[in-house]
Amino acid sequence: MLLKHRRLIASIFNHNTCNSWRHLARGSPLCVVRSPSASATHSTIASGHNEPPSNREPSAPVRVRFAPSPTGSLHLGGLRTALYNFLLARATGGQFLLRIEDTDASRLVPGAAKDIQEMLAWAGIQPDEGPEQGGPYGPYVQSDRLSRYTEAAAQLLESGHAYRCFCAPSSAPPTRKAAKERMNRTPASPSSSRPENDDPSLSTIAPTPPTISDGRYDGRCSHMSRSDSDARARAGEPHVVRMKIPSGTSSLFDLVHGNLTFNHTSLDDSVLLKRDGRPTYHLASVVDDGLMEITHVFRGDEWLPSTPKHLILHSALNQRPPLYGHLPLLLGRDRSKLSKRTSSTDSATSSVSPTSASTPPSTVRWYAEHGYLGPAVANWVALVGWTPPPELGEIADLNQLAQAFRIDGLHKSPGVVNFEKLDHVQKAHMVAWIEGRGGPEGPGSGRALLIRYIQEAVEGEVDKGNILDGTWSDEEGGKVLDIIKPKVTVRTQIPRYSRPFFFLPDWSAQEALSLRSKFLQPELESILSNTLTLLEPHSPDAFHTAAIKSAFEALPSLCGASYNRCMTVLRWAVSGSGTGVGVAEMVAGLGKARVAQRLQLGLEHVKVE
Incomplete structure (x- = not known):
């Protein structure tokens, strides 16, 4: 490819x-x-x-x-x-x-x-x-600007740069792929340089196609006199308006590729106005670029x-x-072109990550709905085809990218989308938002949005009938956000990692039941009761991560179980989940009173089983 x-x-x-x-x-x-x-x-x-x-x-x-x-x-x-x-x-x-x-x-x-x-x-x-937004050159939707294209077509007809074509369209007009393939060949004669009709919407209008040579329109209507063309148009005969390609070459300075020269023998007399009076891309785009x-x-x-x-x-x-x-x-990673169409992994319900997907997600909305931050995706995409100056580095917000942007840094070769780099860039932006160093409206705005997101997740759980353990405040939300920072890469991970700080564990859930099945009752009771004893001497003011980790070091000898098994039991008792932030960090974040309550409830739950 x-x-x-x-x-x-x-x-x-x-x-x-x-x-x-x-x-x-x-x-x-x-x-x-x-x-x-x-x-x-x-x-x-x-x-x-x-x-x-x-x-x-x-x-x-x-x-x-x-x-x-x-x-x-x-x-x-x-x-x-x-x-x-x-x-x-x-x-x-x-x-x-x-x-x-x-x-x-x-x-x-x-x-x-x-x-x-x-x-x-x-x-x-x-x-x-x-x-x-509006603006002085509006409207900015082309269907609201149709009269401008009609006027431009009339101007081109008057100056001889376009002509009416009354031929019936081909029943199978050449595809864009066929047109590109023709660019690799030199036409055999001037007559064969008259092009195909590249307007697929014309294929259903008339049953009799014109003469086609090598997939191209033979240009018969370009030789029609203006008087005959005007008369047939006044009589209401269906027609399109085609541009008239002159012989010769076109040259331009391309911002990416440099000086380019095109031979007109490979061009076609493209349709500018279709039979319904609507413009094709060529006419509308050029007219609007000029007027705007x-x-x-x-x-x-x-x-x-x-x-x-x-x-x-x-x-x-x-x-x-x-x-x-x-x-x-x-x-993509297989060097094939990323499709513009939605792939099988482009669903909002898909659990496939872009780093593991065989067909990487191509739609931007997939990334938005799967928790990526917009500025992070923009940062990542900017690097696929552009080399920033060394002093900028790979992580930058839009203002920093704009200050550093130079056309000379654009690549001439296709860019391979590196989805592993996306996770790296996303994590850096997420950390900046959590720490108050970034956001769509400047420093602090990202952190405020993430705290609102935690609040919405908590309110959603309450609406489901779950009882809030404690009270909500922005300060508490910010505290939790700081605790879960090491675990969070994308926004959609936040509800799962923040939930234990606001709700009691659900030991009837499948995940909790699966964890519980790995332990016998005596081992569970030993770990929970010994933990309550170890934490009791710690005052609420001194209930911090380092002190808790130090206390937990005594559990293996007291309980006759490995440190990892002890931590799994405590995670089950405190959160009901097998994953999340470190157990000591979670315990410190919850505070002595709430942790003691959950350990006691867990112990009672085990005893009545």
Whole structure:
């Protein structure tokens, strides 16, 4: 898969320096350089900007966007794309926009747009402009901007950069995979360079397909006179609007890959407006990038084949194109591409951890629902494809990442997702939150959120009919949070580890019964009664972990049992569980009175069995 991807990239651009580079002032049209010896239709399209192509780092505030299609849950690759755009905006004092590209109604998934916005917010990526925030370039949902695309299509028809196509669509339009494979071949003749229809939604409109050569549309309607085209359109004949690809090449400076050159012989006359009047991605994306004054775009490598089309459209619309940076793929541990679709492990009820899953979870919501912290996942994803400066290290919040972000640190090769590193990064962020050093709203905010989470878990147990052992307070919640800190990696572990500090053990639960079955009654009685005797001399004020550990050292000789067996019995009596924080730490946290009560209850429970 990786080798095939590299061959594709190599086939569509040339790394030689582009000689046709021209610098453009803001708002000026895309530079079109014509060779004196070439025909009027042969051109070199160059993407030009104020700064020299050798300088990847912006010299002024940028306007960037993340423009997902709501066709499913936000996935890790999309999160990384959004994050790099966001970091560049923050690093330069610019603006980060969220734009929902929902023009392909056939692929929309209900709730997907909401999921994308919720998961960006969870990761700490807050747009400056977007559907919820509003802004001077709105609306920020493409289905609310349809008139703009119709106007742009009319402009392209008028200038001759597009034409109406009245041909019936193919009953089996070529797939994106077929289009990419064609990029590896040189068309046999100019006629065969007329492309396929890459709009799957047209396949059900008409029964008779046009002539197809090598999977591509033969371009017959591009030769139709304008008067005939206008007459057929006025008569109501169904049609699409296609862009007209000129011969020649397109060149640009890619923020990741450097100077690239594309040969137009591998391009197709893509559909811009479908028969229902809705735009395709190519037209809507280019129009909006121009109208919203986007200066830089990070997007996936899969859009590299479309880049020359977008440069041509920017030129035809007299728009200054953004600087593009195409990000390589995210790969799993087996070097296969992480799927954008939800895998079998992407369920909120799944107990599979990402470090053990054969098909790693790809949706961002999986990590949110399994207790990972949004800023930790953002930190981890940032490192898959970007090398931070040595002074930053691997653990950083979004502000620190933004201050350190440089385009030159982006990788050209696909990044392998290291899920073991995720747990390392997550643990560091969790500790920072518990200790009050981090959080979504700054220091202290993370600790406050985790204390609220413990409170919600306690209230949930009370609602189930369980009786609170003691009283709740934020101070008590913070104390418990500090005690369980060594055991907690993800948020969802907090209820289990904090429960013994607020509720009596349930000895009728299966886990408690399983532990109890490993011991005979005399051994249980001996360990519990001797522990009560050892702890009695300790005053409540001196009831701390070191003193308790010292007292426990005498249990093996007093009870004739190993230290580990003694600790298992005490854990059963105090918490009813076989796992949790250290027994001495738990006992110290509960306090002398509550521990003595539980040991006595445990002893009585054993005697009446």
